[in-house]
Amino acid sequence: MQFSDLIIPLTVFLIILFGLFRGVSLFDIFLKGAKNGLNSTITILPSIVGLVTAVSMLKASGAIDLLCHGLSYVFKPLGFPSEVLPLAILRPVSGGASLAILNDILNSYGPDSFAGRVASVISGSTETTFYTLTVYFAATHAKDSRYTLKSALLADATGILLASVAVHFFLN
Amino acid sequence: MLNYIWGFILLAAVIFGIFTGRIAEVGEAAIAGAGEGATLVLGMLGVMCFWTGLMEIAEKSGVIHCVASLLRPLTRFIFPKLEKNDPAHGAIVMNIAANLLGMGNAATPLGLRAMQLLDERNCGKKRASNEMCLFVLINTASLQLFPTTLLLLRQMTGSANPGEIIVPVWIVSISALFVGIFSAKLFQKRG
Numbered sequence: 001m002q003f004s005d006l007i008i009p010l011t012v013f014l015i016i017l018f019g020l021f022r023g024v025s026l027f028d029i030f031l032k033g034a035k036n037g038l039n040s041t042i043t044i045l046p047s048i049v050g051l052v053t054a055v056s057m058l059k060a061s062g063a064i065d066l067l068c069h070g071l072s073y074v075f076k077p078l079g080f081p082s083e084v085l086p087l088a089i090l091r092p093v094s095g096g097a098s099l100a101i102l103n104d105i106l107n108s109y110g111p112d113s114f115a116g117r118v119a120s121v122i123s124g125s126t127e128t129t130f131y132t133l134t135v136y137f138a139a140t141h142a143k144d145s146r147y148t149l150k151s152a153l154l155a156d157a158t159g160i161l162l163a164s165v166a167v168h169f170f171l172n
Numbered sequence: 173m174l175n176y177i178w179g180f181i182l183l184a185a186v187i188f189g190i191f192t193g194r195i196a197e198v199g200e201a202a203i204a205g206a207g208e209g210a211t212l213v214l215g216m217l218g219v220m221c222f223w224t225g226l227m228e229i230a231e232k233s234g235v236i237h238c239v240a241s242l243l244r245p246l247t248r249f250i251f252p253k254l255e256k257n258d259p260a261h262g263a264i265v266m267n268i269a270a271n272l273l274g275m276g277n278a279a280t281p282l283g284l285r286a287m288q289l290l291d292e293r294n295c296g297k298k299r300a301s302n303e304m305c306l307f308v309l310i311n312t313a314s315l316q317l318f319p320t321t322l323l324l325l326r327q328m329t330g331s332a333n334p335g336e337i338i339v340p341v342w343i344v345s346i347s348a349l350f351v352g353i354f355s356a357k358l359f360q361k362r363g
Binding site: 021022041044058094116121129133139140142146154159 | 216288316
């Protein structure tokens with residue numbers, strides 16, 4: 001039994017136990033939340049369909065393979081899988097587009113391949129930086145966000161480069 | 173920005189397809205890809221329902237408050253200039269706790285509230301305060317303990333062990349956030 005096998009069952013157990021102690025009407029509240037989950041997942045369907053289709057078409061045209069092949073001369077020696085680069089580029093820009101690309105990488109190379117694992121770690125450890133920055137500062141009077149974008153992109157770059165190191169170290 | 177990226181991807185696909193002689197495949201992908209997109213979302217539907225339902229229970233039972241109080245020493249260290257009982261500090265901690273638990277729906281309103289309170293402390297100036305910059309920076313890092321969508325996608329594509337990436341994900345996101353905050357503190361000193 002591994003630690004990662006325990007995480008999900010233990011979370012479910014603790015949440016239910018905690019809810020029971022606090023007198024939450026478990027199933028009613030569950031249903032309320034699940035309905036919200038249903039709505040928000042269905043709302044993203046159009047954008048995911050649009051983005052997955054676009055990525056599939058670009059993939060079918062051979063453009064992604066050619067780009068990755070070209071970039072592999074630079075990145076392979078660094079130990080970074082070039083197949084993951086489209087994800088690294090789009091990740092800070094769009095959540096939907098990076099989901100579409102991640103889906104494509106996992107399907108093409110397999111989730112347990114080196115590229116699949118690195119893509120997974122990048123997706124799990126970075127965010128849609130530009131979107132967050134825009135939405136959060138829009139709630140204020142501040143127009144000058146100073147060093148925020150620089151630092152955020154520096155953090156993203158760290159996450160992307162470190163992802164391949166972490167996969168090498170822990171999983172391969 | 174996405175308007176241009178999306179348009180560019182589609183145009184590039186068609187132009188490239190003509191040059192490589194794979195235009196038939198591009199046409200097929202337009203049909204198959206749309207189906208695949210819908211299958212992807214519908215495949216996620218069940219887990220998303222279950223998980224947000226479970227998180228609703230966690231929210232109602234006050235797990236956010238527990239996690240928030242555990243985080244307070246850390247946020248006091250990151251935001252030393254905020255008063256201990258400042259409502260802005262409260263909103264910041266609650267936002268981070270909601271992010272950690274993957275409650276995106278709860279995290280965003282809390283985060284925007286925190287930004288507005290920080291904006292008041294900054295007297296609505298055009299130049300963002302260090303607290304505002306740092307707080308946004310924390311929100312551009314992925315702090316989620318369980319990357320639900322990612323685990324699900326790995327399972328759907330046939331991973332032998334979808335959860336094996338969790339520990340690397342934690343280490344990478346914490347390191348990235350550390351680099352972000354560290355660089356921010358350096359930039360602050362430069363003014």
